[in-house]
Amino acid sequence: MHTRLYRNGVLEKEGFPIEEISDYVADPDNTVWFDLCSPSPADLGMIGEELGLHELAVEDVISDHQRPKVDIYDNHLFITVYGVHFDEGRLDPVEVNIFVTRNALVTIRENAHFDIDDVVRRWDAGSRMAGHGVTFLLHGLLDHVVDSQFDLVQDLDGQAEALEESLFEDEVRDGRELQRAMYVLRKNTTRLRKITIPMREVVGTLLRRDQDLIADPVMAPYYEDVYDHVLRVTEWVESIRDMLANVRETRLAQQGFRLNEIMKRVTSWAAIIAVPTMITGFYGQNVPYPGSGQPWGFWASSILVALASVALYSVFKKKDWL
Structure with a gap:
């Protein structure tokens, strides 16, 4: 568990117990963040009572594999995003649920494969903006999520280009190995697409909706920059899917041509x-x-x-x- 207390944009305390959160949140000059990894339903219930969270939002945390989304309640927002993680060469997204109140940010990770320490380092690097409270913290978290997806899609694009060029090499590798590489790459791209396409709606909702919780004209350009990165990621994913489809068609054409030569x-x-x-x-x-x-x-x-x-x-x- 990670906890932090900001007061007027200055980090004052870390590592305090969850039971103290309600006392700190009562002061509007305070901004509280705490993080939980694989919490129990009892822990979630206690957090819900401390911050007055809606029971449907708490149920969504317990239910796995939520779609990336933003749910708007009277006193808080509930956001679901996914970090990227590879397990034996296959993309295994990590669900991260976020509760946003006026002066509290709660992050709940599905497992420890999401690097929350990198998010903390990002906050510390931009501490001059910490005076914007929850809006600043939420931006740092979303920026980390989108940047990690951007790095991944860049890597997948390089793999797709290498696969495309290998089709016309003088000595083409073993057909089964090539087929497996195409399958794994297409599978990873499809999984990435499922978590990146809805991110346009997530960030777009935070920008378009007239909400008091994150209404901050100073931070708006930063959210627009995240939205721009989201659009680039989604367009790049679609480009990779088209490239893989062309690779597959080219491979089938090569096999047909090779069969004709043999005949x-x-x-x-x-x-x-x-x-x-x-x-x-x-x-x-x-x-x-x-x-x-x-x-x-x-x-x-x-x-x-x-x-x-x-x-x-x-x-x-x-x-x-x-």
Whole structure:
């Protein structure tokens, strides 16, 4: 558990127990932040009583896998966002629920894979803006979430470009390995899309709605900057999805072309083999033929087989069928 107390924009206290929160919140000059990781329902109930949170918002925290959203209640906001985390090469988003009151910010993490310490460092780096209270804290948290998504989508874009270029390398890697890489990348992109697309609505709601809780003209440009980053992330995700679709279609076209090449080669060799078979089969029939029983007949048929085979090979090679 992490707790902080700001008074008139100055950090005064850290690490105090949750039971003291209601006393600090009663003073409008104070701004309180505390963080919980995987809290129990009893802990959530106590927090709800301390801050007067709506029971439906508390239930949403208990229910996993909420969609990124903003719920507006009489005395607070409830926001759900997702941090990014990789588990064995696969994207495993971490749900972060946020309660926002006039002078309190509560963050509830699904697990410890969301780096809350990085958010704290971001707040400390911009402490000159701490006088804006909860609006400042919320911005730092959302900025961290969106920046981490931006870094991830940049990395996925690099992987997609590398995958696209590998299709035309002279020595293409093993087909199953390439197929698996395409599958994992497409899966991660799809999961990222599910948590980034709704972020436009989350940040857009905080900007558009006339709300007293976060109404701060000084902080508005900072939220607009976060919104701009959200738009860039969502557009980039869509671009990666289109790129992966093109890679998949190109791969299928390559496989079809490769199959045609194999069929041409097989057919060409079958034709080369068929001519000698026809000639020897004909001469092997129990009927008289030129040179039957004579040495020159054997050599004539052998030369005919060789000439026909070489001629067919030359024609097929010239047509690039072999």
